[in-house]
Amino acid sequence: MPFALSPDRERKLEEILQRYPTKMAATLPLLHLCQEQEGYVSEDAVGFVSQRLDLSPAHVKGVVTFYTLYNQHPVGKHQVWVCRTLPCALRGAYDLIDHCEKRLGIHCGETTADGKVTLRTAECLASCGTAPMMQVDKDYHENLTRDRVDQILKKLVG
Amino acid sequence: MLKRTEYLTRVYGKPEGWSLPTYEHEMSGYEVARRVLTTMTREQVVDEAKKANIRGRGGAGFPMGVKWSFMPKTVGTKPHYLVVNADEGEPGTHKDRTLMELNPHACVEGCIIACYGIGAHVAYIYVRDELHLSKARLEKAIAEARAKGYLGKTPFGKEWPVEVYVHSGAGAYICGEEMAMLNSLEGRRGEPRMKPPFPANAGAFGCPTTVNNLETIAAVPTAFGMGCEEFSKLSCLHHMNDGGVRLYGVNGHVKKPCVVELAVGPTLNELIQDIGGGVQGDRGVLCVIPGGSSTPVLCPSETVHAPDPKSPMHAWDGKSVFDIPLGVDTIRGVASMLGTCCVTVIAEGTDPVWCMHNLMQFYRHESCGQCTPCREGSAWLERVCQKILDGKASMAELGGLHDIANGIMGNTICAFGEGTAMPALAFLQKFRGAFEAYVRGERRRADAKLTAVPWS
Numbered sequence: 176m177p178f179a180l181s182p183d184r185e186r187k188l189e190e191i192l193q194r195y196p197t198k199m200a201a202t203l204p205l206l207h208l209c210q211e212q213e214g215y216v217s218e219d220a221v222g223f224v225s226q227r228l229d230l231s232p233a234h235v236k237g238v239v240t241f242y243t244l245y246n247q248h249p250v251g252k253h254q255v256w257v258c259r260t261l262p263c264a265l266r267g268a269y270d271l272i273d274h275c276e277k278r279l280g281i282h283c284g285e286t287t288a289d290g291k292v293t294l295r296t297a298e299c300l301a302s303c304g305t306a307p308m309m310q311v312d313k314d315y316h317e318n319l320t321r322d323r324v325d326q327i328l329k330k331l332v333g
Numbered sequence: 334m335l336k337r338t339e340y341l342t343r344v345y346g347k348p349e350g351w352s353l354p355t356y357e358h359e360m361s362g363y364e365v366a367r368r369v370l371t372t373m374t375r376e377q378v379v380d381e382a383k384k385a386n387i388r389g390r391g392g393a394g395f396p397m398g399v400k401w402s403f404m405p406k407t408v409g410t411k412p413h414y415l416v417v418n419a420d421e422g423e424p425g426t427h428k429d430r431t432l433m434e435l436n437p438h439a440c441v442e443g444c445i446i447a448c449y450g451i452g453a454h455v456a457y458i459y460v461r462d463e464l465h466l467s468k469a470r471l472e473k474a475i476a477e478a479r480a481k482g483y484l485g486k487t488p489f490g491k492e493w494p495v496e497v498y499v500h501s502g503a504g505a506y507i508c509g510e511e512m513a514m515l516n517s518l519e520g521r522r523g524e525p526r527m528k529p530p531f532p533a534n535a536g537a538f539g540c541p542t543t544v545n546n547l548e549t550i551a552a553v554p555t556a557f558g559m560g561c562e563e564f565s566k567l568s569c570l571h572h573m574n575d576g577g578v579r580l581y582g583v584n585g586h587v588k589k590p591c592v593v594e595l596a597v598g599p600t601l602n603e604l605i606q607d608i609g610g611g612v613q614g615d616r617g618v619l620c621v622i623p624g625g626s627s628t629p630v631l632c633p634s635e636t637v638h639a640p641d642p643k644s645p646m647h648a649w650d651g652k653s654v655f656d657i658p659l660g661v662d663t664i665r666g667v668a669s670m671l672g673t674c675c676v677t678v679i680a681e682g683t684d685p686v687w688c689m690h691n692l693m694q695f696y697r698h699e700s701c702g703q704c705t706p707c708r709e710g711s712a713w714l715e716r717v718c719q720k721i722l723d724g725k726a727s728m729a730e731l732g733g734l735h736d737i738a739n740g741i742m743g744n745t746i747c748a749f750g751e752g753t754a755m756p757a758l759a760f761l762q763k764f765r766g767a768f769e770a771y772v773r774g775e776r777r778r779a780d781a782k783l784t785a786v787p788w789s
Contacts, residue, residue, distance in 0.1 A: 194496075194498045195538075196412075196538050197519065197520070197538060199519060199520035199521070200518060200519050200520045200538075201520065202520030202521075203500075203501065203502070203503050203517065203520060204500070204501065206503070207462070207501060207503070228520075230520075234521075237522055238520070238521065238522055241505065241522040241523060241524075241701075242502075242503035242504050242505050242523070243503070243504030243505060244462050244463075244503045244504035245503055245504075256463075259691075259694075260424040260626075260691065260692075260695050261424050261425070261585075261622075261626060261677065261688060261691045261692055261695075262424055262425050262584045262585055262677050264691050264783050265585045265586055265677070265679065265683070265783055265784060265785070266585070266586075266590075266784065266788065267784050267787070267788025269783065270784075270787075270788040271788060297463075298422070298424075298506060298695050298698055298699060299422050299423065299424040299425075299426075299506070299626075299695065300422075300463055301421040301422060301426060301427050301429070301430045301461070301463075301464065302427055302430075303424070303425050303426065303427040303582070303584040303585075303590070303675065303677070304427045304582055304583070304584045304590040304591055304592055304675075305427075305590065306584065306590070307788065310463060313465040313466075314465075315466070320789060321788075321789055
């Protein structure tokens with residue numbers, strides 16, 4: 176089925192287009208809207224963005240593949256990103272990652288069998304003063320302890 | 334004991350500290366922007382800004398006022414733009430986020446003043462996508478300011494339209510590089526462009542553009558509020574044209590990691606002891622990354638060598654690098670960089686080879702891939718480090734790391750290459766013994782530690 180934005184997102188797009196002197200500048204924001212709707216950026220969505228903004232599909236695909244946060248394939252319902260970079264690693268990020276993998280029964284980069292959680296490592300999330308940390312969907316969880324991680328993951332997997 | 338200041342951070346920790354009523358009650362509440370727009374000319378704004386000696390807070394330390402003065406004096410057929418860099422993602426850097434979350438109105442008011450100074454009507458604040466709370470707080474602040482008429486067609490009754498928009502990234506460290514940021518803003522892959530042309534000539538959408546770090550912009554209302562020269566004099570390095578107050582962060586192996594506001598010029602020892610509460614487990618310091626992972630590490634045994642009385646560093650000749658004031662030029666004087674002023678402390682007992690490998694993984698992942706020396710070089714650095722950790726590398730391969738790093742330096746479009754090579758070379762030079770011990774089989778990955786106290 177061809178991709179179409181929901182009416183409220185279509186309105187949001189109209190507002191976004193007013194902000195920039197070119198249509199192309201709306202590429203990143205529009206891709207975010209597409210992903211918000213579908214959970215990832217499908218081939219159909221790439222076609223939609225290229226038509227809507229008068230760009231070549233190659234340009235849009237090039238943008239999608241460049242940025243880490245656009246999913247090119249369907250992912251779990253919840254996104255868990257654990258920061259692995261040095262300031263977090265100095266405060267236990269590797270142990271935190273191990274712990275998450277054990278609790279969820281998956282490796283980083285994988286999704287739980289029930290499709291609820293995708294676990295990934297992240298490069299520095301600007302939370303070095305409150306390390307170790309992880310991001311769950313839109314929320315940061317900082318100064319993590321084992322108990323706190325267990326609580327957070329329990330909520331996600333039910 | 335270091336004294337904290339509260340010029341930018343007065344509303345931190347206040348209930349609803351990020352709201353307009355608090356900003357009006359505790360800080361300038363847009364009165365500074367009103368005064369600037371209604372009583373000063375554009376030229377006066379730029380001249381005044383130069384006196385603040387605000388060195389760019391994003392890492393390069395370029396004077397803000399001077400950068401503003403590069404913009405065309407009159408607005409021609411092409412509009413001018415302000416782009417604010419809030420793509421905070423340098424490992425070890427965690428300061429801009431606090432401003433966006435806790436004092437977003439200072440950022441918006443700074444944008445209004447800066448836009449007027451550089452002749453722009455539109456400011457884009459480029460925030461990394463992960464910072465959802467920061468974006469929400471900024472959006473709310475912008476809406477509040479617009480409702481009051483501080484943004485829009487006639488802010489404060491002045492015929493100088495100003496609009497501020499939040500633009501979200503999509504997960505790419507390289508977009509913190511100003512030319513990559515402009516490409517990303519325009520809807521392209523975040524690949525740095527060649528300079529020249531510089532942004533002041535051809536920046537966003539091919540138009541004259543100033544790119545400033547978010548903290549730089551947030552300091553503007555305070556500086557103009559108290560008088561830019563007065564603001565500069567708050568710093569103990571005012572005489573070195575490094576003025577004002579700024580946010581200092583401490584992270585890594587300290588007891589109390591945090592972000593604090595201080596007059597420019599505390600020492601590393603003061604930051605570690607007074608602000609960070611000392612090293613975890615009361616250990617000694619192995620080394621410190623002074624301002625984000627791209628800045629070369631400094632060890633406590635290093636001293637300043639400046640016997641020449643004409644040297645700007647002469648005042649600290651013979652002193653430990655941990656006892657000199659942290660300023661843009663002082664840290665440059667000891668062959669490192671101040672960067673973003675967020676200090677990563679690494680305790681004794683930590684494995685420096687593993688530290689370097691962790692950072693090289695970051696650079697390998699984040700290289701945009703445009704320039705071969707950086708794309709291949711960062712991957713080679715990471716792979717050889719891995720091999721050393723695994724005990725499978727030869728002395729020749731260890732020596733080869735120097736060649737790889739030197740091969741990247743100066744051979745790339747943007748400074749990412751140097752940002753990868755400089756810290757790599759510093760680790761190699763300062764911890765040569767540890768690297769060799771791995772090669773000789775005297776050190777093993779299984780015994781190596783990164784944490785100072787176990788995670789629990």
